[in-house]
Amino acid sequence: MARDEGGATAFVCVALAGLICLTLMVSQVGAVVVARHRAQGAADLGALAAAGALAQGAELGCAEADEIARRMEVRVRRCSVAQWDVVVDVEANVTAGVFGVRTVRASARAGPVEEKE
Numbered sequence: 001m002a003r004d005e006g007g008a009t010a011f012v013c014v015a016l017a018g019l020i021c022l023t024l025m026v027s028q029v030g031a032v033v034v035a036r037h038r039a040q041g042a043a044d045l046g047a048l049a050a051a052g053a054l055a056q057g058a059e060l061g062c063a064e065a066d067e068i069a070r071r072m073e074v075r076v077r078r079c080s081v082a083q084w085d086v087v088v089d090v091e092a093n094v095t096a097g098v099f100g101v102r103t104v105r106a107s108a109r110a111g112p113v114e115e116k117e
Contacts, residue, residue: 035094047110085111
């Protein structure tokens with residue numbers, strides 16, 4: 001009768017543990033990417049909302065951007081108005097598991113379209 005030392009079983013257990021770790025790491029990186037896209041969407045929508053409300057004043061425009069960002073669970077870092085252009089910078093924290101807490105940032109600009117002659 002041949003001796004079975006269990007080498008294949010140990011190898012499979014180690015390989016399975018490695019695969020589980022790799023899967024968890026990829027999912028955490030994916031969560032950061034999704035958070036970055038969410039922040040960019042919030043910046044885009046906030047800039048558009050602010051630009052749409054500029055007729056009532058810059059403060060009301062930036063308040064609109066802040067409201068959009070709050071609803072999308074991000075923070076407005078900066079809202080600047082120059083004539084009819086609005087630039088909105090947002091940031092959000094995302095938990096990345098073993099990588100700790102990461103901050104994602106995004107920026108967007110909205111204003112009138114410049115016509116080319």
